[in-house]
Amino acid sequence: MPSFEPRRRFLTRAGGVLGCGVSLAGCLGGTPSAGDELSNTSAKQRALDAEREYLESRLGNASCLSEWGITATTTSKEAAITNRTAEGVLVEIRHPYSYEAKHGDSYSIADQSSQATYLVTNEGAERVSGDDVSPC
Structure with missing residues (x-):
């Protein structure tokens, strides 16, 4: 039976990086001049x-x-x-x-x-x- 643990760790890390990127993009582009x-x-x-x-x-x-x-x-x-x-x-x-x-x-x-x-x-x-x- 294959283990899903490596896949779960990858998706958790990818989700965290994606979340940070979206948050940062919102801060950089959303501030009015x-x-x-x-x-x-x-x-x-x-x-x-x-x-x-x-x-x-x-x-x-x-x-x-x-x-x-x-x-x-x-x-x-x-x-x-x-x-x-x-x-x-x-x-x-x-x-x-x-x-x-x-x-x-x-x-x-x-x-x-x-x-x-x-x-x-x-x-x-x-x-x-x-x-x-x-x-x-």
């Missing part, structure tokens, strides 16, 4: 909000400005998703701003927009490139 968790609308809004904060900081700390604003005048706010990566969502934005600067006895007025690219995640938005807004 930072970019997958954000909707397009949310990512765009976070990038625009971050640029608004950037402009408020740059213009608010510029000692040569007598007035400034971040509302649309000649250009409008724009945002576009350019890529989704494991790190997050890349969003290109354009945000309007204006200012009036006094230089001695003369004034200069600017009405323009900044352009920047943001890496947006669930934790926040990082400005990875863009115009340097330095009016003074």
Whole structure:
């Protein structure tokens, strides 16, 4: 009578290896990336909000400005998703701003927009490139 013990040991080991492989594959492939968790609308809004904060900081700390604003005048706010990566969502934005600067006895007025690219995640938005807004 043949013994089934060697076959049983083989099947037990093969089942264990297969189970570990399936578990590992689930862990590796099932974790959503930072970019997958954000909707397009949310990512765009976070990038625009971050640029608004950037402009408020740059213009608010510029000692040569007598007035400034971040509302649309000649250009409008724009945002576009350019890529989704494991790190997050890349969003290109354009945000309007204006200012009036006094230089001695003369004034200069600017009405323009900044352009920047943001890496947006669930934790926040990082400005990875863009115009340097330095009016003074």
